[in-house]
Amino acid sequence: MSPATALKSPANAASGDTASNGIAIDCKGVTKHYGSGSSRVTALRGIDLDVRFGELMMLVGPSGCGKTTLISVIAGILDRDEGQCKVFGVDFNTMSAGQKTSFRGANVGFVFQAFNLLPTLTAEENAAIPLMILGESRGSAIKRSRDMLARVGLGDRGRSLPSQLSGGQQQRVAIARALVHNPRLIVCDEPTSALDHETGHKVMELMREIAVGPDRTLVIVTHDARIFEFADRIAKLDDGMVQSISNGKNVTSNAAK
Amino acid sequence: MIRVALQMLVGDRLKYLGLIVGIAFASLLISQQASILVGLAHQTGSFVRDTSHADLWVMDSEVRFSQDSLSLSDNTLLRVRGIEGVQWAVPLYQGFLKAKLPDGTRMTAIVIGLDDATLIGGPPEMVQGSLADLRQDKAVIVDYNALESKFMMKRSGGRPIRVGDNLSINDQDARLVGTYRASQSFFWEPVIYTTYSRALQYAPRERKLMTYVMVKLKPDADVAKVAASIEAATGLKARTNDEFIALTRDYILKETGILINFGLAVGLGFIVGTLIAGQMLYNFTLDNLRHYGALKAMGAGNGTLVIMNLIQALTVGVLGYGIGLGLGSLLGQLVASAGLAFRMPWQVPVLCGVAILIICLIASALSITRVLKLEPAIVFKGG
Ligand SMILES: Nc1ncnc2c1ncn2[C@@H]1O[C@H](COP(=O)(O)OP(=O)(O)OP(=O)(O)O)[C@@H](O)[C@H]1O
Ligand SMILES: [Mg+2]
Numbered sequence: 001m002s003p004a005t006a007l008k009s010p011a012n013a014a015s016g017d018t019a020s021n022g023i024a025i026d027c028k029g030v031t032k033h034y035g036s037g038s039s040r041v042t043a044l045r046g047i048d049l050d051v052r053f054g055e056l057m058m059l060v061g062p063s064g065c066g067k068t069t070l071i072s073v074i075a076g077i078l079d080r081d082e083g084q085c086k087v088f089g090v091d092f093n094t095m096s097a098g099q100k101t102s103f104r105g106a107n108v109g110f111v112f113q114a115f116n117l118l119p120t121l122t123a124e125e126n127a128a129i130p131l132m133i134l135g136e137s138r139g140s141a142i143k144r145s146r147d148m149l150a151r152v153g154l155g156d157r158g159r160s161l162p163s164q165l166s167g168g169q170q171q172r173v174a175i176a177r178a179l180v181h182n183p184r185l186i187v188c189d190e191p192t193s194a195l196d197h198e199t200g201h202k203v204m205e206l207m208r209e210i211a212v213g214p215d216r217t218l219v220i221v222t223h224d225a226r227i228f229e230f231a232d233r234i235a236k237l238d239d240g241m242v243q244s245i246s247n248g249k250n251v252t253s254n255a256a257k
Numbered sequence: 258m259i260r261v262a263l264q265m266l267v268g269d270r271l272k273y274l275g276l277i278v279g280i281a282f283a284s285l286l287i288s289q290q291a292s293i294l295v296g297l298a299h300q301t302g303s304f305v306r307d308t309s310h311a312d313l314w315v316m317d318s319e320v321r322f323s324q325d326s327l328s329l330s331d332n333t334l335l336r337v338r339g340i341e342g343v344q345w346a347v348p349l350y351q352g353f354l355k356a357k358l359p360d361g362t363r364m365t366a367i368v369i370g371l372d373d374a375t376l377i378g379g380p381p382e383m384v385q386g387s388l389a390d391l392r393q394d395k396a397v398i399v400d401y402n403a404l405e406s407k408f409m410m411k412r413s414g415g416r417p418i419r420v421g422d423n424l425s426i427n428d429q430d431a432r433l434v435g436t437y438r439a440s441q442s443f444f445w446e447p448v449i450y451t452t453y454s455r456a457l458q459y460a461p462r463e464r465k466l467m468t469y470v471m472v473k474l475k476p477d478a479d480v481a482k483v484a485a486s487i488e489a490a491t492g493l494k495a496r497t498n499d500e501f502i503a504l505t506r507d508y509i510l511k512e513t514g515i516l517i518n519f520g521l522a523v524g525l526g527f528i529v530g531t532l533i534a535g536q537m538l539y540n541f542t543l544d545n546l547r548h549y550g551a552l553k554a555m556g557a558g559n560g561t562l563v564i565m566n567l568i569q570a571l572t573v574g575v576l577g578y579g580i581g582l583g584l585g586s587l588l589g590q591l592v593a594s595a596g597l598a599f600r601m602p603w604q605v606p607v608l609c610g611v612a613i614l615i616i617c618l619i620a621s622a623l624s625i626t627r628v629l630k631l632e633p634a635i636v637f638k639g640g
Contacts, residue, residue, distance in 0.1 A: 068638070075554070077553075098558060101553070104554060105556020110554055116636060119268065125261070133552070133555055133556045134556070
């Protein structure tokens, strides 16, 4: 796991530049195509976007507009075709697959729409996975995972299997898993769309409360207008481009009118 | 992450058990069939092994196996006795003769005639009577273990023959004076021992009747040298006990197709095992692909995932191997106690273990390619 830590320091150093203007993620003219020939689909056609430290950025827009594609590029699990994209001053396109994997392990936390918890592992084991991937011993990983579960309000459910938890509880386990290794970037794709309104609201309150911090950036993809109010800023995508960027609360009040 | 891999595996009860059962089946099939093959191969040498009182067997140069019964001329015995290094040499008759039980049940038996003076070449152990009883008039002895089967008088209600019964061999009278115990033989025909001279009376008139000359060497004589001089002097073949056992085994395995048949069965076990395990592990991995994708996204490298997959394959491999081998040897004890061929020398578990290991590696290699090709971006795809 040494490449991960090795990567973390130059990234930190680089982010020193951007930290002065507070920029954590810096994308310019990012394009992405799927397939080739007649079946070629252009998912992103020149995305300009920056996300600051301490910020919760939401990506919204109609289905198929490229939200998932963009967040995948930002998280380093999908290669862009053209343009520039730096995350903490680092460009994924200059890294080997192994380096990207290590970078993600050390710097990125994921929350998925379908939770993606391992069904045969308990909540505390699931939430400990990022630490174990980083090479931490099982014992201390579980201990830290228990603390994190307590912070998401599941202190007493550490030994439960995912199937014994409600959807909201499972998503809270997923949030604990995304936070347990204290990553600088957290990406979430539709974190509330598998939950009912009230549960989704609570999950977002929890995110705001414990995930947002001065050294951290959150990027959340959603088309659930009811959670827009939790955003600091909202980037509206359409047809592979950023149409507008606005302040979160503004959008909410506009929508309310 | 090793523990995580095991939890993923064990948590999916049905697939886990299926994998173990599949590999256990392959392990059972491979070890079982290989052991029967080894057992059969061993049994082809039973007669020579039981009759290894001397150092060399002198036989017709065309003899291919121990029951081939090609005869030698009478003066062979004298010529062999005259060779340097020979301490003693005795004749042995062996032939397939027609026998009839008291009730008229007919059979073909292997009749063995032992040197009248010394009775050398007899069975390893007597059960009823003694070998010396063969010196009585018309005396023969039979295999105790065959009493209930081959020597059963099926025509008169089914009683085995017993000491004192009169049989006939080639329409001449014989009287049962004892029974012996010998190793289980590959050859089906029941074996009847008598003296050399009486065997010659039973046998159809032929010019030559001696089958083997058994040769004991002087203590300081060199086996290879004496064998070579015997062959040079007589134009016959001289073989040590071990050589004769090997000659018989190789011939039988090849000529009967046993080697090919059991080899195929072992190969089949291997192929079936590979298919079952490969396809089950592949399915298991496919079912978990989403999770592997998530692990990949969260920073688990290909190396970690390969190790996880290998751990899963080897775990079911070791368990399946153990269960299959255990069942195999248990079943083997049963069939062996029923007198069937079954032998499991250490080479069989080792061979079986190597086969299972290869099966697991193939199965793992098949499924791991899917994990390696997996784009971590799929974690955000679909519900
Ligand atoms: N693997 C792929 N192969 C081919 N085309 C793809 C692939 N993934 C996405 N696309 C296409 O790229 C475009 C953008 O997809 P993307 O998943 O980023 O949209 P989205 O905004 O996340 O939509 P949704 O709100 O439905 O999740 C769509 O037209 C989609 O059909
Ligand atoms: Mg999407």
